Amino acid sequence: MAYMKRSPWIIHYDGSSCNGCDIEVLACLTPLYDVERFGIINTGNPKHADIFVVTGSVNEQGRQVIRNIYDQMPEPKVVAAFGICACSGGIFRECYNVDGGIDQVIPVDVYIPGCPVRPEQIIDGIVRALGVLEEKLAKMKEDGR
Amino acid sequence: MSKQIVIPFGPQHPVLPEPIHLDLVMEDERVVEALPSIGYVHRGLEKLVEKRDFRDFVYIAERICGICSFIHGMTYCHAVEGVMDLPVPPRANYLRTVWSELSRLHSHLLWLGLMADAMGFESLFMQSWRLREHVLDDMEETTGNRVIQGSCKVGGVRRDISDAKLREIADGLEELRPQLEDLRDVFVRDSSVRHRLGGLGTLTEQQAWELGAVGPVLRACGVANDIRQTGYAAYDELDFTPAVETAGDCWARTAVRAEELFTSIDLIQQAAEKIPEGPIEVKVTGNPKGEFYARSEQPRGEVIHYVKANGTKNLVRFRVRTPTFSNIAPLVVSMKGIELADVPVVVLSIDPCIGCAER
Numbered sequence: 193m194a195y196m197k198r199s200p201w202i203i204h205y206d207g208s209s210c211n212g213c214d215i216e217v218l219a220c221l222t223p224l225y226d227v228e229r230f231g232i233i234n235t236g237n238p239k240h241a242d243i244f245v246v247t248g249s250v251n252e253q254g255r256q257v258i259r260n261i262y263d264q265m266p267e268p269k270v271v272a273a274f275g276i277c278a279c280s281g282g283i284f285r286e287c288y289n290v291d292g293g294i295d296q297v298i299p300v301d302v303y304i305p306g307c308p309v310r311p312e313q314i315i316d317g318i319v320r321a322l323g324v325l326e327e328k329l330a331k332m333k334e335d336g337r
Numbered sequence: 338m339s340k341q342i343v344i345p346f347g348p349q350h351p352v353l354p355e356p357i358h359l360d361l362v363m364e365d366e367r368v369v370e371a372l373p374s375i376g377y378v379h380r381g382l383e384k385l386v387e388k389r390d391f392r393d394f395v396y397i398a399e400r401i402c403g404i405c406s407f408i409h410g411m412t413y414c415h416a417v418e419g420v421m422d423l424p425v426p427p428r429a430n431y432l433r434t435v436w437s438e439l440s441r442l443h444s445h446l447l448w449l450g451l452m453a454d455a456m457g458f459e460s461l462f463m464q465s466w467r468l469r470e471h472v473l474d475d476m477e478e479t480t481g482n483r484v485i486q487g488s489c490k491v492g493g494v495r496r497d498i499s500d501a502k503l504r505e506i507a508d509g510l511e512e513l514r515p516q517l518e519d520l521r522d523v524f525v526r527d528s529s530v531r532h533r534l535g536g537l538g539t540l541t542e543q544q545a546w547e548l549g550a551v552g553p554v555l556r557a558c559g560v561a562n563d564i565r566q567t568g569y570a571a572y573d574e575l576d577f578t579p580a581v582e583t584a585g586d587c588w589a590r591t592a593v594r595a596e597e598l599f600t601s602i603d604l605i606q607q608a609a610e611k612i613p614e615g616p617i618e619v620k621v622t623g624n625p626k627g628e629f630y631a632r633s634e635q636p637r638g639e640v641i642h643y644v645k646a647n648g649t650k651n652l653v654r655f656r657v658r659t660p661t662f663s664n665i666a667p668l669v670v671s672m673k674g675i676e677l678a679d680v681p682v683v684v685l686s687i688d689p690c691i692g693c694a695e696r
């Protein structure tokens with residue numbers, strides 16, 4: 193993508209990650225990677241967010257929290273699963289309290305594997321998510337919504 | 338007495354990177370009681386020992402927590418090596434020490450940043466994380482990964498660091514030192530930081546001890562308790578004194594951690610000087626039988642790994658007591674009487690790592 197048309201705001205939730213992916217997501221905001229210079233902001237309010245970034249897999253107690261955040265986000269919204277845990281359950285797949293990837297609860301648009309995901313991959317993932325966001329927006333316009 | 342209300346805090350909250358829920362019983366602006374409830378990141382990984390080979394389980398032990406991952410992996414290895422009576426070669430012990438201290442540096446810088454963010458001191462947050470990248474570069478150059486390294490294994494370590502590289506790391510940290518000193522001075526001396534953190538969430542030495550506080554939370558109350566002094570890995574051959582403060586409040590916890598940055602640098606530099614030549618691993622034959630407790634000092638305090646084995650390739654039981662879990666009881670007590678706006682800062686002051694605590 194040569195230039196970005198939009199500055200998406202993201203909301204991050206940690207399903208049941210080991211923190212490895214979380215701190216890499218945070219590292220993207222800090223001076224070395226600094227996605228904030230593109231206007232990509234990490235917000236705490238689901239109603240402000242365009243992209244839902246989930247790290248870690250789903251467990252019984254987190255299910256409803258993830259659903260709640262997703263339901264509160266305005267359309268169009270994109271879900272990005274960061275880290276192999278969020279994609280499929282990863283190394284913890286066989287644990288008794290892990291149900292698998294985030295797609296068990298909400299539809300996922302972008303899967304970025306890695307354990308943990310590297311900041312470069314995260315930035316790439318956000319750019320991809322932005323592509324999906326554009327598509328969804330175009331679709332909404334077409335449907336006259 | 339005015340009316341009491343209950344305010345839910347979390348699980349998804351802007352200052353918390355991880356989900357934890359607190360019910361805050363409030364009287365006007367004051368917290369009367371804080372009731373924690375956890376379980377959002379419980380995975381149940383202790384039970385996976387029944388399915389994985391004890392040698393492969395190191396990978397899972399490392400992923401108990403991504404921040405202090407190396408030390409978890411190492412402590413698990415200590416426990417298994419304890420059961421099997423494996424003599425770890427001295428060079429491997431030194432390398433483990435170097436990586437442990439790099440982990441501590443990165444973890445403390447990460448926490449200092451988060452604390453600055455919780456205080457609303459955005460530029461300080463960015464500064465801390467900028468300096469942290471230097472440490473992560475060292476990690477990546479020596480292990481191939483930034484936050485989860487996979488460099489420890491039962492019987493030693495997976496890869497060597499050349500002596501030239503060790504010296505380079507030691508010199509690099511020496512260059513970083515003045516910048517870290519500036520950072521520490523802001524955390525320790527800056528008047529608005531002192532105003533914000535001084536006298537907040539105070540614990541007495543007696544309380545901290547009785548409630549089982551560990552790590553910087555305990556050391557901030559004047560107790561010089563540091564598991565590194567028990568001399569695991571190569572710590573018995575290196576010289577250091579634990580950082581101690583006496584105020585017992587959030588400021589003291591910050592000061593202890595800021596001071597420990599320099600302890601870590603000293604330890605790495607000493608290790609780079611003293612490291613002996615030799616092999617970096619021993620061959621592991623047979624299966625473990627028996628039980629063992631291994632203890633080590635995480636950035637957040639004492640961690641205990643317990644393993645029980647019956648002579649097969651799978652362990653029978655694996656149990657971890659993490660520092661955050663021990664520090665939740667002192668946290669709840671220290672929250673009594675604080676103002677609502679200070680809750681995020683006090684919660685962060687124990688350096689909560691929920692991923693560890695719930696596993």
Ligand code: SF4
Nearest residue numbers: 209212275277307308
């Ligand atoms: S993908 Fe790996 S680093 Fe990320 S949360 Fe899962 S175990 Fe941790």
